[in-house]
Amino acid sequence: MTESILQIEGLRKEFGDLVAVDDIDVTVREGGSIAIVGESGSGKTTVAKMIVGLERPTAGSIHACGRDRSTPARSTAERRRRGREVQIVFQDPYTSLDPRQTVERTIDEVLRLHHGWDVDRRRARVLELAELVGLDARQLRALPRALSGGQRQRVAIARALAAEPRILILDESVAALDVSIQAQVLNLLADIRDETGISYVLISHDLAVVRQLTEETVVMWRGRVVERGPTARVLDNPQDEYTKRLRASVPRPGWKPRRRAHVGVGEETEER
């Protein structure tokens, strides 16, 4: 139990009458990586937001790096400590960067806030982080609008890593990238894990990306965990009906998409 870097117990979130997340338990061991899989409305992004502190749980507990973070931070120091421990990279690199801030300043701001280093040390670290994610000196001086989607996502990753988090939440972070760029970013994430021992929580609907980056998988459907286990087992030998259908929906050579029953009277959304 002491080795777990992230421990979530009985987590629940209600929005009015809607139960978005219903009694979720998740444990990630230090250096381990977990995927939370499910479709839109399954509650996976709400879980991510509660881990970072962007949503407050209705019930249950979240412990990261041994400290409880299920209630709002009581002090600035506590809030910063939480920010340092857990960082997040969002799906859309076009809306998650400040359009008026150069890449250099974007990363430097995080270093100043979290580490209080002097200018020289911060500058050296900005260069190290840029090197790590594959951004050159010209791109460091650029504004986000001059960068491609893949480059922006590298900036978002470098900014997240600047805090030296022990847990990085990747909320569909590679979903919007072109295939050739996505492979570069996935390799980069694997390298960073090898170098730093960081843990990833990957929120994704892309099962091939899940296979590539994580060893444990949790499958969510309508706010609940319907299946969990080692990623290879969940994907190769799914047990739950929803996981089976999800797996069967992935196109492959010789794939024959299957039609379900008609959408019945009164149903506004897709059924399991």
Place this chain on the structure above:
Amino acid sequence: MSAARMARHPGAAPFDGGATTSLLEVEDLVVDLPVEGAMRRVLHEGSLSIGAGEAVGLVGESGSGKSMTARAIDRLLPPGAAVGGSIRFDRKSVMALTGAALRRFRGEVAMIFQDPRAHINPVRRIGDFMTEALRSVQNVPDAEAERRAVGLLESVGIQDGRRRLRQYPHELSGGLLQRVMIATALLTQPRLLLADEPTTAVDVTTQAEVMAILDDLRREFRLAMLFITHNLELAAAVCDRTAVMYAGQIVEVRASSRLHDDPLHPYTAALAAARPDIAVTANRLVAIPGRPLSAFEAPPDACAFAARCPHVRDQCLERRPALIELDGGLTRCVRAEELRGHMGSEEAP
């Protein structure tokens, strides 16, 4: 089309050797768009044919020109666009169609888009949206148009069509709205459907459902389809042939069944290798170095993929390769023949 022309333009010949006449024939299509006062090339000499009832995939990364190709075919390019080459539908040129003739053509070549919410008027009822073309272009009476709409909603798996016609777009989920768009596109009984990433914004299980519906409808109505996607696996799984685009150029056209195991262009091979595999965790993904080029960045006198290609040689930098025929497919690679069977590896023969 004469036999001599066929021979000069192998790209226009259908894959099955010319036994059937192509429904759509695109030859040497070139598109320039005005960008900040200057004309920029967005499509370079594209040739593609689609036979009656055939499904052709059009695959590429963002900015490769796949949507632009579909828009050029359906005459939906922005004002100021300059178009060269030829587009023929049912042997007749569509390049100069205007007014009523253009509206009739769009009834025969219908288009569906990625985001149904962006293409369906949010303040009008589903029924008004669906039957507009029937009522205004084909002068079908309201009751008859509505009856047909309900029938097609049934075909795409929506049973209580009468009620849906009274609803507004915000009352339907994204998956349902995409079905409404598909049903609407089919109301004018088109012979060709241009499907521009219709499943990119929906969940994987909904994607499978939408693809199954399209598959059924294609058989039922003997509908041809140009299916645009960034997902090579999806295109290969559902289309008879697949065309791959890079930097505004078609670089390969291949029977989908052979695309993965025997690609004819290094870019296709690299694209397939870069995708993670759902069945295996790779030690390292084979990433393509650099970034995809836009059409206007493509060098005029070299292969557009040369800078990122593991198989590049001096001859690749001498001129832009033509789209040549090879083993029943087409490729824009001068080394295609010697590289066959070795594309997946870094080691050139």
